[in-house]
Amino acid sequence: MPTVVNVLVRRAVENDLDAILSVGHRTWPPTYEPIAGADYVTMGLAKWWSAESTLPAIRAGRMTVAEVDGDVVGVASAGPHEGHLVLWKLYVVPEHQRSGIGARLLEAVVEGARGIHPEIRLAYIEGNVAARDFYARKGFVEVDREPGSGGLPDTVWMSRPVAAG
Numbered sequence: 001m002p003t004v005v006n007v008l009v010r011r012a013v014e015n016d017l018d019a020i021l022s023v024g025h026r027t028w029p030p031t032y033e034p035i036a037g038a039d040y041v042t043m044g045l046a047k048w049w050s051a052e053s054t055l056p057a058i059r060a061g062r063m064t065v066a067e068v069d070g071d072v073v074g075v076a077s078a079g080p081h082e083g084h085l086v087l088w089k090l091y092v093v094p095e096h097q098r099s100g101i102g103a104r105l106l107e108a109v110v111e112g113a114r115g116i117h118p119e120i121r122l123a124y125i126e127g128n129v130a131a132r133d134f135y136a137r138k139g140f141v142e143v144d145r146e147p148g149s150g151g152l153p154d155t156v157w158m159s160r161p162v163a164a165g
Contacts, residue, residue: 007101009108012063012075017051019072020058020065024049027091035127036152048089057088064108066092066101076105078113078120085117085162097130106138113162120160126153 012020024045032041047053057063057077066074074092078085087109092101113120122140124131126148140158148154 006068007104008067009104010065010067011061012058012065014055014058016063016065016072017054017058020054020063020075021049021051023072023075023091023093024089026093030094031091031128031130032125035125040152063089064105064112066105068096068101074101074105076109078109080117081121084119084121084159085113087120087122090122102134103138110162117162120162121157122159123155123157126156132156 028041028045028049029038032044054063057079060079062077062079064076065072073096075089076087077089078087080086087106090102090105090109092099092105110120120140121143122135123146124135135158139160141160142156143159144157146155146157
């Protein structure tokens with residue numbers, strides 16, 4: 001898909017809540033069902049893509065959205081955790097993936113971290129090859145691995161300096 005040029009990347013506001021939740025519900029099933037199954041998707045949507053978990057991040061200024069023609073098509077969420085800045089979410093709806101929107105969202109998170117955090121960390125689940133490859137192209141390297149439990153894949157942690165390209 002060609003790069004989308006009419007993308008607005010901005011801090012999320014409370015009025016974006018439904019659109020943000022829609023991004024999660026449109027991205028999680030095709031991303032995670034083949035890797036971890038439908039039960040994992042159901043659990044993840046209920047836990048991480050609910051108003052209860054999303055509104056606090058919006059209110060704290062930790063969520064960024066990407067709009068195309070007024071529609072939210074991508075979301076990033078980052079925040080401090082155990083002394084690090086962690087990129088908790090970076091999702092783009094399937095019809096806009098591979099168009100540069102994910103890179104633009106990541107750039108916005110990096111810009112917001114400059115001078116505040118020396119590095120950015122993130123996690124993906126083993127088997128999410130698209131995530132692994134995207135982040136590797138953006139300078140992230142594996143720094144830790146947590147074994148999966150209950151038949152779920154391992155969680156792979158990656159990191160990169162904020163100043164990296």
